Amino acid sequence: MSAQAPAPPSPSAGGPPPSDAVPLFYRRGFRRLLQQGIYVAITALVAWYVYDSLDLREFGFGFLDDPAAFKVGNQWLTDIDGVTNNRITMYLVGVWASLRVVFVAILLSTLVGVLVGVSRLSSNWLVARLAMLYVEIFRNTPLLVQVVLVYAIFLVGAPIIQEVVNIGDFAFISNRGLAIPWPVPNDGLWGLPDWFVGVWVALLIAIGAVAMTVRRTRQNRERETGQPQFANRWAFGIFAVGALVTFIILGLPVSIDRPYIEGTRYLEGMVIRPEFAALTIGLTLYTGAFNAEIVRGSIQALPTGQTEAANAIGLSGYQRLTLVILPQALRQMIPSITNQYLNVNKNSSLAYAVLYDDLFRVAGIIQNKAGHALEMFFVIIVTYMLISLVISAVMNLINSRVTRVGV
Amino acid sequence: MSEQPPIPRPEQRPLPPAPGAGQRRIVLPPHRQRARRPRSVRVREWVRKNLFPSTGGTLLTLIAAAIMGAIVVGVVIFIFFGANWQVITHNRWLLFAGGFPHEEAWRLWVSIAVVFALIGAAYGTWSSFGRRDHLFVLLVGGFVIFLMAHGGAAIWSTLYFLIAIGCMYLGYAATVWMPRETSTLRTFQVRLVGGLLAISLPLVLIILLVGGEVGPRHLDGFVLNLILAPVGIVGGVVLGIPLALGRASRLRSISLTCTAYIEIVRGAPLLGWLFVALFILDDVIGGDLIIRAMVVMAVFTGAYMAEYIRGALQALPRGQFEAAQAVGLTEMQRTRLIIMPQALRISIPPMVGQAISIWKDTTLVTVILPLRELKGNADSAIAQFEFTPDRIEAYVFVAVIFWIVAFAMSRISQRVERAQGVGER
Numbered sequence: 042m043s044a045q046a047p048a049p050p051s052p053s054a055g056g057p058p059p060s061d062a063v064p065l066f067y068r069r070g071f072r073r074l075l076q077q078g079i080y081v082a083i084t085a086l087v088a089w090y091v092y093d094s095l096d097l098r099e100f101g102f103g104f105l106d107d108p109a110a111f112k113v114g115n116q117w118l119t120d121i122d123g124v125t126n127n128r129i130t131m132y133l134v135g136v137w138a139s140l141r142v143v144f145v146a147i148l149l150s151t152l153v154g155v156l157v158g159v160s161r162l163s164s165n166w167l168v169a170r171l172a173m174l175y176v177e178i179f180r181n182t183p184l185l186v187q188v189v190l191v192y193a194i195f196l197v198g199a200p201i202i203q204e205v206v207n208i209g210d211f212a213f214i215s216n217r218g219l220a221i222p223w224p225v226p227n228d229g230l231w232g233l234p235d236w237f238v239g240v241w242v243a244l245l246i247a248i249g250a251v252a253m254t255v256r257r258t259r260q261n262r263e264r265e266t267g268q269p270q271f272a273n274r275w276a277f278g279i280f281a282v283g284a285l286v287t288f289i290i291l292g293l294p295v296s297i298d299r300p301y302i303e304g305t306r307y308l309e310g311m312v313i314r315p316e317f318a319a320l321t322i323g324l325t326l327y328t329g330a331f332n333a334e335i336v337r338g339s340i341q342a343l344p345t346g347q348t349e350a351a352n353a354i355g356l357s358g359y360q361r362l363t364l365v366i367l368p369q370a371l372r373q374m375i376p377s378i379t380n381q382y383l384n385v386n387k388n389s390s391l392a393y394a395v396l397y398d399d400l401f402r403v404a405g406i407i408q409n410k411a412g413h414a415l416e417m418f419f420v421i422i423v424t425y426m427l428i429s430l431v432i433s434a435v436m437n438l439i440n441s442r443v444t445r446v447g448v
Numbered sequence: 449m450s451e452q453p454p455i456p457r458p459e460q461r462p463l464p465p466a467p468g469a470g471q472r473r474i475v476l477p478p479h480r481q482r483a484r485r486p487r488s489v490r491v492r493e494w495v496r497k498n499l500f501p502s503t504g505g506t507l508l509t510l511i512a513a514a515i516m517g518a519i520v521v522g523v524v525i526f527i528f529f530g531a532n533w534q535v536i537t538h539n540r541w542l543l544f545a546g547g548f549p550h551e552e553a554w555r556l557w558v559s560i561a562v563v564f565a566l567i568g569a570a571y572g573t574w575s576s577f578g579r580r581d582h583l584f585v586l587l588v589g590g591f592v593i594f595l596m597a598h599g600g601a602a603i604w605s606t607l608y609f610l611i612a613i614g615c616m617y618l619g620y621a622a623t624v625w626m627p628r629e630t631s632t633l634r635t636f637q638v639r640l641v642g643g644l645l646a647i648s649l650p651l652v653l654i655i656l657l658v659g660g661e662v663g664p665r666h667l668d669g670f671v672l673n674l675i676l677a678p679v680g681i682v683g684g685v686v687l688g689i690p691l692a693l694g695r696a697s698r699l700r701s702i703s704l705t706c707t708a709y710i711e712i713v714r715g716a717p718l719l720g721w722l723f724v725a726l727f728i729l730d731d732v733i734g735g736d737l738i739i740r741a742m743v744v745m746a747v748f749t750g751a752y753m754a755e756y757i758r759g760a761l762q763a764l765p766r767g768q769f770e771a772a773q774a775v776g777l778t779e780m781q782r783t784r785l786i787i788m789p790q791a792l793r794i795s796i797p798p799m800v801g802q803a804i805s806i807w808k809d810t811t812l813v814t815v816i817l818p819l820r821e822l823k824g825n826a827d828s829a830i831a832q833f834e835f836t837p838d839r840i841e842a843y844v845f846v847a848v849i850f851w852i853v854a855f856a857m858s859r860i861s862q863r864v865e866r867a868q869g870v871g872e873r
Contacts, residue, residue, distance in 0.1 A: 073699060076699060076702075077699050077700075077701045077702065080699070080701060080702055081701050084705055090732075091732055094731050094732045095728070095731055095732065096731055163508075164497075164498065164501070164505075165498065165499065165501075165505055165508050165509055165512065166498035166499055167499060167508075167509050167512040167513055167516065168508055168509070168512045170516075171512050171515060171516055177855070178851065180854075181804070181808075181850070181851045181854035181855050181858070182808070182847040182850050182851050182854070183808035183809070183811040183823070183846075183847070183850050184808065185808075185811040185812060185814075185815065185823060186811060186823055186843055186846050186847045186850065187847070189823070189843055190840065190843040190844065190847060193839035193840050193843055194840060196839070197837065197839055197840055387716070387717035387718075388717065390717040390719040390720065391719070391812075391815070393719060393815050393816060394815050401717070401719060401720070405723070405816065408723075408727065414723070414724075414727030414728050415727075415728055418716075418720065418723060418724055418727075418728065421716060421720050421723070422712070422715050422716040422720060425715060425716050425717065425720070426715040426716075429715065
């Protein structure tokens, strides 16, 4: 085995030494061939042993097409019944559940990380201490314990649904979860079909694009002329007016559904189940602590001159942070933060502990019913790798945008 | 530009200094020295500057104080009035060692004493106990003894624990007076303590498992965490070094397979690999489930350790390789004498981070394996009829225990870093 090494010293000017000068056994090429040969032989032997000891008589993915015959809870936007659908469909339902957790946890943990990371550097002694306390506590305890603890607090602390906490008939809290109002598409004034809300969303995206273009042109003009052009206000105004006008023209295609309780169930509205909440909060707090350390480290890595220069030109503390410090710290923190996001993806498998039906748990149920552990493991690892790839790709995109401007 | 001494700036003062890091004091020339103002003035000034600098700052302080006060009050009320700690005190042995037979308990105490003595000796050899370390030992010892004194006092266990702590100070006292400068005696001491540390894990496993009525399946409760984590960490480093070298190798077949191993292992979560241990490894290596879990822990950690070591290899200046070649070392000698010592030194901080992460991840064996470590036995404790409402207490206790060990690990790593001069040349 050889460590990474610089190129071999170039042979003397007279060309390679005559090959018959060195016995075959001591020639570099032969040595390498021998080393690799031995290595490949051992690896192949191990691989063969593993292959031989696995029970591969029934290897195949056909079992994924059989009816699932189990229920998958914690569905959102979907209501797919496990009795009639096949296993792969239910697995995809689990993947969708995982993606929701990962997405929300990444967003929230970033928010927590920036907030706490900046607070740790605050000149306010108490705030800095509070942030340090948070980081030290949540970084040094197992994520599993945090998740089950949050879950236990929900289960023990929240009232049963008969004694639900009613917040003005608007939201409800019980140990079944938190029910809040949620926008849903409806027929609207002109009796258009439900899917017409898609048109509105498409229009919103178009208006958003227009607003961004206006913002950019105004920003450019401000940079050229030095006259204030209120780019952000214009963009926001265009978007708000456009959204409102199209909303009215299309006949109010979205309404807000308020939740209500029938018997022991929540109906309508959006229900944030304790399992989802426990997992997401646990992931957020845990990853947030790590993100905070990353944010702090990358801010501290900046030269002090940056702070001093920002002070010298009279920026306020907030301006100094958002215009000078964070944009530069971002370059340093993105690789480490990406790592944390990948960890969030993998750690979301802890859903198993609170019985949240994510991809890992659904895969476990399928394996429990149908066997085929090896195939299920392939499916799991490929799914996690795909999600990781997507996260890495998005973060690389952000990274290339952030690092485009040279320092 | 000429080098100017750093000027202490007010914005930099409140940065939480690295614990224990000595702050450099700037000595001013006599004509610029001022008489030290009275303490009350200094305190008042510090408070004004750090807590009430402006209206916004004051508001922030008040909000933070309110949050902190709420947390403190909540925690105090919970600990002393709200919580029912009997779920812990009644299940002490279950949480600590679970199914480990009572009559073989001496094995546990002897192992703990050996490990404590070695920790003391290591501190005495490379570092020294500071006031914070004594305080930490005092607090943890007090916590453990408090635990054992409640609900049916365990006098013998308390005594054994005290003896174990005594062993730590004995190991410390036996080594701390030795000379620190390089000498034959010093070399001997370093080799002795280092060698003992290196064989401590097998030694503990021998004490725990050889002879008598105990086998791997008796490892249970907190003891299982305490065994799984070192096995994973040591196995991970042992696997990680060849993997890192292999990935950096010029030989294509070696670097390709090592890369594939590292990336595949890092692709799936640890729970996925424990799934493999449960259902697939049974056919491949068989053996006790605990042994399989240990193998998985080591294999999993190895991939991460390999990446950190590889990063360190890449960070080494090329001159090191070239110099080693210039003095005529063979590849083997170069790796062993020049490259690895430096690479390992650089990679201490991330490797300790990974070690702490593995320590926390030992809880995962409860999730899908029928193994019961501390968190699993806490689940068993709250499954008892009289303790079903006491979930929160049980999990808080588990979190505190894990926190103590993880905190101690991070502190020890800071000592190691300083002793090894990480970040210095």
